[in-house]
Amino acid sequence: MATQTSTIPAGGLAGARDSAEKNYLNESKGILSWLTTLDHKRIGVMYLICILGAFFLGGMSAVLLRTEHLSGTPNLMEADAYNKLFTLHGAVMIFLFIIPGIPAALGNFVLPIMLGAKDVAFPRLNLCSWYLWVIGAVCALLSLLLGGFDTGWTFYTPYSTSSPFQGVIPIVTGAFILGFSSIFTGLNFIVTIHKLRAPGMGWFKMPLFLWGLYSTALIQVLATPVLGITLLLLIVERALGVGIFDPALGGDPVLFQHFFWFYSHPAVYIMIVPAMGVISELISVFSRKHIFSYQFIAYSSIAIAAFGFIVWGHHMFTSGQSELMNTIFSLLTFSVAIPSAIKVFNWTATMYKGSIVFKTPQLYALSFLFLFGIGGLTGLFLATLSTDIHLHDTYFVVAHFHYVMFGGTVIAFLGALHYWWPKMFGKMYNENWGRVACLLIFIGFNMTFFTQFAMGSQGMPRRYFNYTEGYTTYHVVSTIGSYIMAVGFFVIAGYLYYSLIRGRKAPDNPWGGASLEWQTSSPPPVENFKKDPIVGDPYDFSNLKYDPAIGGYVRVDAQGVAS
């Protein structure tokens, strides 16, 4: 307590009174009170800690992979170890980090508050989701102990059913369990948004982040069960030889690819749609301007969710699919570009003539626009049949999906983390360090992956252990870029950790956001609101004024008097 009060700036009397009050962080103590909590905020924080652990594991394996590629000859590891490592990187990043990243960690924290609700509809189920995540993660670790797995994160048959490494069944079981975690989170969010909106909170008064989470939840609920049965089939195929995917037993390996991508392509939108929701919040708040064309952005989230279900065949353009199917899937794939472009144009239009504030979250939002733009447009190259034949399974594909998954989702995740960090922990981080880290990551990311577009288009295949002389420069630049990125992440870890100990006490509304989470204290009380929040337009910033005395925004009435 003493350190907290000592860091409160002069004149922050209101803050001093608040800090003595109970909030969700200090309301009960002890590790057990966290592990048995039903509070969505605590569950969100537990998710955050866990997925950041997974991100660290996945990130470190990526750095090792890049280091291996400093030269075209083996220098760190053997080929088998390399195969296991890129599989680990993919599986951990996809299943343990990106999919739960924004919805389960940050969404869990802010969704009920944004709705003006006290909790999600099923708090026990919410805790159950977290435990399922932990069990899934333990399965992944178990598979490492049992010899690892080298199938690639896609577990393609027949390789995954015949791979000599015994870690395949544990990791597939883990992914199956993580799928349930994801389904339960999605189910919880859908019911919460349908049933627990505060009085006056109509569907079109919800912040766009909630539309993103709602669309995501729809995909989670509709697609993940199919992954569940696919992984289950893979397990019985490998364990019992059931013969569904094994051609030697009369099965069809391409059927596995269809099943797998029927989930995993929509899963790409599970990863990106919540990120788009975050960007809608950040762009509007930090441009101090109402979001442009709210309804189009809201509906485009649903449209992406819907289109996402009918394009999975574009992963099999070279798998022997019929020409007709290829053509249809190619056409349908282009359709996804429409709702994505609607969003990008509307964000740009939102910034037009706004008063843009270059705070750290906004820098991430701008990075998102740039990187997602590249990621999205290069997707068109891959949706085009003729170019895809050339680019299929090259570093071009690797670069494309990293521009979308990293340049899109992870960048938005970082923006969201910085945006809601004061609300979650009641502390401000160092703004300048935040900007430096964002710049490091932006530069490092482009160095790492833009070079991969180049070498991919020149024919460097993905997942190869070695390469010929001609690619050396690209690989070296790419590796140096990954180091710069890693430094950026360590800087973030450093100043965020520092902010928890020594950070300035956060005001209730440091950015001037108009959605409901900024009307409660930072950090919020257990019941989220001490007095019922005023539901209004989440993008109307006209009645919010900056108060230098508390370092944040306060609500004022028409006469400019604080209310």
Place this chain on the structure above:
Amino acid sequence: MSEAILGEHRVGELHDPHLAHHFDSSTQQFSAAKLGMWIFLGTEILLFSGLFCLYAVFRGNHPEVFHYAHQFLDKNWGALNTLVLILSSFTMALAVRSAQTNHRRELILFLGLTLLLAVDFLGIKAIEYTHKFRENLVWGKRFLEDPHPGLVGAGAVQAVKSDERQVSENARPSQAAPALAPGNKDRGRDLFRVTCAACHGLAGQGMPGLGKDMRGSSFIEGLDDAGLLAFIKKGRQPNDPLNTTGKPMPPKGGNPAYTDQDLMDIIAQVRVVAKPKGGGSAKVAAKPSEAAPPVPEEPPFEIHKSFLQPAAEGPVGLAVTPAAGHRADVPDPRHDPNRPANAQTFFSIYFLLTGLHGIHVLIGMMVISWLLFRALRDEFGPSYFTPVDLGGLYWHLVDVIWIFLFPLLYLIK
């Protein structure tokens, strides 16, 4: 002031002990729970839909597999199970109604009945599974590997015992071809499959316009092994007056690479295949190299007899009786020459679908037991019956999925 508001909430909660703190009213809580359950049921249907999709793909590509293999399922057991499940859905619906109308004893009764019917369902399923495993009508790899060749039917265990006696009697070396070791009919079966079966069929049943029917052939019975060896080495051309088919029997069955020992192995298998009709007992086959006296006709079980193994070199020959529930008018699929390729796929899909459904029945039984436990503690009534309602919904889903499984697997035409 905030304390006062908190206090109000706490007072509000006292009205209904089942109302969670984050809901405003019981109605809101109930409708949220119901929506959540429906979404969950949707995900369950999607989970099964993967398997239904699998079914559609394989049936679309290989209808002959489904048409052929489904006849090994027992429609009667399947129909009985359908009735059991529909009845259990009815009792479950009555249980929900009893909870709503505050009839506690009926609630307990109907939950108990539902549980009982669920046990019935699994019991019947266990009977069916036992048959399938005994006959090795199981999934892909296991089906093809056929861990108990020739072992078909419930009478098999008894047959093993009687057969062991025969083995000791036949431990004497064969006198038919002293220069050659007695034929190894396991090896011979493989050679038979790749060579002879092309014209004579896998079971030696012959093919119109190609090879003759070997089953019960007096020609084969009338020759000893040495005689048969000489015949096979020479073959029989169409211009031979003894040729009755007009088709050539090529020397060595058309594979000049076969050694005499190879042919002895094949002969051992031919003896198995050609065993006289009705000779269901192991006695005939037990002495393949001696001129066995004709055995009196025994009526039953024609379908399996031609796969009876002789007990010349070990305890492999097993007499056969059809399994209970196994229909005598359908062939043994493991040795049926008319079996379409990849027939095992049907059994893979059968076990996947019914297995996953069975797991859901088990989960449903746990849910009903838990409801029963709470009903015994008198926790349900008109003001609070959400768990009974939702448990009922789950049970109906399990029922509905079976209603699709039954025609798709058992009633294919």
